[in-house]
Amino acid sequence: MQGRPIDVIHRVDIPGAQLPVDDPNRVVVLVVGVIHGDEQAGLDVIRELRALLPTEIPANVDLWLLPAINPDGVALNQRHNVNQVDLNRNFPYKWGIIAEPGNWEYSGPSAASEPETQATVEFVKYLRPDMTVWFHQDEFSIAPSTGSDGPLRREYARLTGLPLKGVPGGTYTGVAATWQRKTFTDDTAFIVEIGPSLAVGEALTHARAILSVVSLLP
Numbered sequence: 001m002q003g004r005p006i007d008v009i010h011r012v013d014i015p016g017a018q019l020p021v022d023d024p025n026r027v028v029v030l031v032v033g034v035i036h037g038d039e040q041a042g043l044d045v046i047r048e049l050r051a052l053l054p055t056e057i058p059a060n061v062d063l064w065l066l067p068a069i070n071p072d073g074v075a076l077n078q079r080h081n082v083n084q085v086d087l088n089r090n091f092p093y094k095w096g097i098i099a100e101p102g103n104w105e106y107s108g109p110s111a112a113s114e115p116e117t118q119a120t121v122e123f124v125k126y127l128r129p130d131m132t133v134w135f136h137q138d139e140f141s142i143a144p145s146t147g148s149d150g151p152l153r154r155e156y157a158r159l160t161g162l163p164l165k166g167v168p169g170g171t172y173t174g175v176a177a178t179w180q181r182k183t184f185t186d187d188t189a190f191i192v193e194i195g196p197s198l199a200v201g202e203a204l205t206h207a208r209a210i211l212s213v214v215s216l217l218p
């Protein structure tokens, strides 16, 4: 990394954030705005979530925001980190060798080889979010699921107008959301593929959709 911090925002000003950890109604929600540095629309959704009034956030939701786990990629407006690694192929679940530096899906020299991946893995292990949303672009879709998170994805798609369909192409090993689902099987994690851009008001629609589908968590 080039010394840029990975910031995290905890919306502790919301009612309910101080609930004890063992409160059965507490739901920890994590939103990751950017993992691919040239897909930055998620930052707009993060901005809207930061700006929401406390009364707009369900009282049992403990909301955490990670604007970008790839801050170098954001600064350079590039998909990869500075080691030319696709961070969303570098996570330690079914990590596989994909290509080499310069390839769009280069998965790094080993599983969780990258500092950004390591930091995110440790943070997720610490936080254990009940629900995590990872933003990408620009497939304009959300993949359906036959699992317990299927209804959440369906409702998210309905609320935002995203078609419910799989993402074509690519080799999906070492993917962050999959690592979360397979490592912490009680936890929900899914990817939202925004289109090439967000129209005015759409970021707020996504912010509200995230908080709305929390009620459908299994």
Ligand SMILES: [Zn+2]
Residues within 6 Å of the ligand: 036, 039, 135, 136, 137
């Ligand atoms: Zn992406």
